[in-house]
Amino acid sequence: MRDGNGLDPDVANNAEEAKESADLGTELAERARAGDTEAFGELIERHRGRAKGWAERMTGDPHLADDIVQDALIRAFMHIGSLQEANRFLPWLHRIVRNQANMRLRRGGPHRREKPFASFEARERDGGSVDWDNLDSILDHLTSSAGQAAMKEDDPAEHLMRKEMYETIHSVLHCLTKKERAIFEAYFFKQLSPDEIAAMYGMTTGSIYTYIHRSRQKLRQEQIRVSLGLLPEKGGAVLARHKMLELAEWPAHASVPTTMVDRLGHMLATMGDSRDMAELMGLSGFAFRMQISEKTTFADGIYMFDWRETLISFARDLGYEAALVCGQLSDFPVPLLGAVEKFPVVLPIEEAVLPFIRQTIDSGRPVLYFDTSAARPFVHEWSLIFGYDDERRVVHLTDVMCPEGKTLSYEDVADNPIRFLAALTRQADRDQTAFLPGPRDTRRRRLAEKSVRFAVSFAKNRSAYRPMTSYLSYATGLAAYDTWIGHLRRGPGSPPNRYGMGHLAHAYSRTKSCAAAYLRTVPFEGEAMRFALLASEAYEQAAEALRELEELVPFIKTAELMQADLCERCAGLLEQARTFEASAIGYLEKTITYLEKGTSQ
């Protein structure tokens, strides 16, 4: 594929094709700038070869060029939000590659000792091997060599080195607040101990350490900005902004148990596009999904699907384009590995997420956010970020257990081991012709038919999402009941997980009710509709059996072990639910048969 952005006329065979490619490149850059990681990935695929060419020409070394491109792409990814004009992506990338190449060449090429970008913890205590591109290395050198400085006053090399060191630091110090800067300078330049600084400012030694730590983090980020040739960010307090959206009313009865769909419904309502929630559950297929871990009654099966693909395609069905930011942190244990195993590995850097949050909130739209610190008994759930405050350094977000919402610090958001944020843009806003190919009723019917087909297919285990991680597997659809029942009947030596049991019963009893409610509203006619209604009734009965199950094992945080008689009662209710759901699927197969007959007639 050729490059876009109109910067490469020599490879464009005709003007029209070149313009089309340039437009696509600009659109990708725009989406990437808004934080869409998928778009960034596509952009990189388009330009990786060219970036390598630049680096290779500068260094004459293909392996070094690979490394340079790698570092340049990491920097580009972290700072894409700062790109001023989307149609200038290529020159911007070129500048980053050039800077990276220059840094590498200064360092002495491939045989010089290498340090991975992420190894911020690394320390350079040897004054002779300070790494001038690494702020930590400089700071460590500064603290360790100050004592020896007097002895080397006459050494011209040392003098030059120190000059460069101070210039580097001073070029980035402006990002600190007044107090942070004062403490930082006292520690690094005046060589005062944290105890002495604490006494000076009437603070605790612990808080001085916190200040120093935070300052180092801010300086690191600022140093990267400077290395990119970006405009310096003024001190946080000067540009500090905050904005809070008013979310639409969202009473409990409007809520559905699948929190991703629920938050999307809430998000759309806030954006002035209220939807029927049972319909959203049906159209998204979540009304018909049930997955149970093959390990035990852990509740992780609820979350096992392709998050990116599901969200993008569901948003499109609803007439929206989804922009995503996703990743997994490497240094933290990641929950729900099966769902996030192929997310890119990312660094815990605020700049990678906050521009996306600010930009989306500023445009009046909430951000869908996967919260791994949900209040108990929930463990991790989707939520909506509906506000941010730069001064307090917090975002405001929803939580099922906190009706008034809660806050998370910017650090918490950056440190979330699963990074998954999404924003929706109405497609019609972008391209009036791209959506709604037919009349609304026809389209509704087509989507309903799609979801009924999905229900049958899923129940028969043909649409299951399978993680690549081999030790994680999940039973799907009707087979999930058998697995669930199997866990309950493994015997007293190996009881099922009680906490997960409560969560599964809570989620799936409501899911089946949504299936029943949705099927009452599908726009079918005649026999097809009659069977859809019969299926609805059967789903209602399945839901009833699962509600009884939930009464036996309420959704609470508990470590208790389930006794054999309770396991057996639960298994009996699951058998009932399975029978009803199998009937429902039988009716839906008949519905499809009649829909097909209708089409063929």
Added chain:
Amino acid sequence: MSNAKSLKMMTEFQHLDNLLDAKASFEKMHPGVVITIEQAADHAESHRALQSDEAPDIVESGGWSIFNRKGLFVDLLPHVEETPGLKEDLNPGVMRVASKDGALTGLPVDVALPLILYKRELFDKAGIPYPQEGWTWEEMMETAKKLTQRNEQGVATQFGFGFGVDVEEIEPFVMRNGGRYVSPDGTTARGYADQLPVIEAYRMLIDAYRVHRVIRRPGEPSEAGELHEGFALIFGFAWFAGAVVRYGLEDKYGVVGLPRMPGGENANMIYMGAAGISAKSPNRELAWAFLRHYVLERPEAFRHANTLPITKSLAERSGYTDNPVWRRFIEEMDVVQPSGFYLSERWNSSRQLINEEIIRMINEGADVAQTIRGWTRFG
């Protein structure tokens, strides 16, 4: 021992029977002591519990990632030292991998490693001699080619080598060729994953799929059945061996070491989880007493196990050293080395991203050297 009479243990394992047995026998030996057991669904939940104000005394995890995190667990080496004879009894290979920076943050549990198991019947039928210790990769490929059978449509009815697609499972061949994915301190893959021994080992592996066609490619149609059916040589972990022993099939399967690679190193990987004592536990002595009982003193735990005991005495008392299959696995523990996933969390997190690239090399013929050189970004 302190006066504490209760212990809280969190485990990530789904089957609790072994742990419940240990709890029952320990509580019987120590009247008044009560052990409560809580399950965690994953490492993240264990990690969160360890950081909370109500941290469990003991955490048992199926992996090693939380044990690599500084400050969460107490160092067990002083306890090992003070337990007479234990230090000498612990398997040195396992300890080499489990001890990091001079500390032992958990007692290894759920230990497994891979060897080659071969199905005698398929060799006998083809008139081919059984593989011998010290065999080479080329000899293995020749054997596997002779034992791969395809029907008229080209669909395999029998594969010479049963092997999956996973960066971790390929790692023993990389190690044996003298390569490593990441540096010993885990800080970089540069200068390691991108080096010739790694690339060469991968070329040989990829050829086994694409040129020799002795391993089932991802998505390839097959009539060879399950692993225990139409596969002559099997890259078998302890859990496969456990099934062989449990069903009394020792006479049907032989076991032999992994083949020699050109690099000539005798090395293997090892999988293990661990059980460790929280740094916040006020009941360390009691917790150590229970850990010792649970992990080290119960040969009955290995009667129908899929895992390997970590002490010599336990290997003997559980009958592993007398069993022809298990005996070879115990021997192999001497040569195990730390894998990339133990050393680098970043590498570990990238597992499935790397696997996707391996599949591209197998199915689409993506350039091996170029692909692997790009893996420096994962380490």
